[in-house]
Amino acid sequence: MPARSVRLEYPPSLLGRPVIQDLVRSFDLAVNILRAQITMEEGWIEVQLTGGAAEIDRALEWLRAQGLGVEPTP
Numbered sequence: 001m002p003a004r005s006v007r008l009e010y011p012p013s014l015l016g017r018p019v020i021q022d023l024v025r026s027f028d029l030a031v032n033i034l035r036a037q038i039t040m041e042e043g044w045i046e047v048q049l050t051g052g053a054a055e056i057d058r059a060l061e062w063l064r065a066q067g068l069g070v071e072p073t074p
Contacts, residue, residue, distance in 0.1 A: 032050070
């Protein structure tokens, strides 16, 4: 199964929202949190998404639509 690692940049307005939980419930993907840094003002999480390529693409578009920055990681 394809896997893709991305860094999710959280704006302050989304820090209290369960975005990862919503992601897991909405898409047929395995989500592995690789590392994260969260403060009261900002945050980022690096995750590995594993699943079908089309499902990963849909999930990344959904994350962007929620207001997160999405950057590929090596």
